[in-house]
Amino acid sequence: MTRSAVVSVTMLAAIVVVGVVTLSTGTISVAxxxxxxxxxGNGSRITNFAVLDLRxxxxxxxxxxxxALGMSGAVFQSLSRNPLGSPxxxxxxxxxxxxxxxxxxxxxxxxxxxxAGALIGGLVTALLVYVLAWQKxxxxxxxxxxxxGISAILQALNFYLIVxxxxxxxxxxxxxxxxxxxxxxxxxVWPVLIALVVVVPALLAGSRRLNMLEMGDDAAAALGxxxxxxRLFLIIAGTAATAVATAAAGPIAFVALTAPQLxxxxxxxxxxxxxxxxxxxxxxxxxxxxxxQRVAGAGTLxxxxxxxxxxxxxxxxxxxxSRR
Numbered sequence: 001m002t003r004s005a006v007v008s009v010t011m012l013a014a015i016v017v018v019g020v021v022t023l024s025t026g027t028i029s030v031a032x033x034x035x036x037x038x039x040x041g042n043g044s045r046i047t048n049f050a051v052l053d054l055r056x057x058x059x060x061x062x063x064x065x066x067x068a069l070g071m072s073g074a075v076f077q078s079l080s081r082n083p084l085g086s087p088x089x090x091x092x093x094x095x096x097x098x099x100x101x102x103x104x105x106x107x108x109x110x111x112x113x114x115x116a117g118a119l120i121g122g123l124v125t126a127l128l129v130y131v132l133a134w135q136k137x138x139x140x141x142x143x144x145x146x147x148x149g150i151s152a153i154l155q156a157l158n159f160y161l162i163v164x165x166x167x168x169x170x171x172x173x174x175x176x177x178x179x180x181x182x183x184x185x186x187x188x189v190w191p192v193l194i195a196l197v198v199v200v201p202a203l204l205a206g207s208r209r210l211n212m213l214e215m216g217d218d219a220a221a222a223l224g225x226x227x228x229x230x231r232l233f234l235i236i237a238g239t240a241a242t243a244v245a246t247a248a249a250g251p252i253a254f255v256a257l258t259a260p261q262l263x264x265x266x267x268x269x270x271x272x273x274x275x276x277x278x279x280x281x282x283x284x285x286x287x288x289x290x291x292x293q294r295v296a297g298a299g300t301l302x303x304x305x306x307x308x309x310x311x312x313x314x315x316x317x318x319x320x321x322s323r324r
Contacts, residue, residue, distance in 0.1 A: 068244050070281020
């Protein structure tokens with residue numbers, strides 16, 4: 001087996017281990033063997049309630065959201081050929097946040113309508129950044145700079161929406177924009193799963209062209225890749241992955257930035273590494289949520305707080321390393 005395959009299998013095993021530990025701990029303690037029995041359909045009434053009803057939806061959403069953010073980050077960092085070219089930095093997740101907040105605070109929408117608003121907001125932002133970054137094609141540096149400017153405007157708009165919202169909606173919106181897996185159930189799992197069934201094949205289908213685009217536009221064009229059409233397709237697919245994650249759990253910070261880079265460092269493989277980034281993103285969000293629940297005691301600390309702390313340290317290290 002190649003190093004990338006071994007690392008991927010190891011990360012998948014770690015996801016399973018952290019998932020089982022998360023399912024077994026809480027107010028109602030369940031032994032790991034009982035967790036396995038419950039997942040196989042042989043649990044008692046109390047373990048079914050604790051594992052299947054309370055904890056499993058949260059674990060599944062953490063895995064799905066983390067994988068979506070990891071893949072999205074890998075796409076945009078590869079397209080921009082810049083480790084800072086993630087949806088966190090270039091504003092696509094802020095566009096999804098704006099779309100979700102508009103539906104949540106202005107129109108008082110349901111879970112599905114907020115998800116649709118986040119998806120539309122992210123896609124509109126991606127197309128706007130693409131158009132503004134166009135100058136006889138789209139270059140990575142210009143894409144990042146335009147995205148940073150758009151993200152600043154969207155952050156201001158998001159805060160304006162919250163400041164002018166009804167008091168009853170402010171607490172819910174504040175927790176959502178921090179990135180939280182609290183109070184999520186099975187009705188939140190299915191929309192994310194269905195959306196990713198569509199988005200993930202699109203990302204994997206574009207991964208070969210993405211690897212060619214990493215070599216440069218001229219080299220990719222010489223190999224028969226339609227450069228701008230492929231870039232636009234990948235931007236839309238990557239933004240859709242970010243929007244799906246944001247719709248489910250809010251804008252969880254820094255996962256899309258750190259997961260692809262950490263995956264590259266442990267696999268040492270060339271190319272975008274979309275699947276290793278997905279496993280790393282899933283592991284980061286699941287582990288961060290486990291830590292956040294243990295720190296908060298009652299499990300009310302948003303997972304975005306934990307990922308922001310880790311991501312902030314990583315970003316500082318990355319900038320220091322680049323400077324050196």
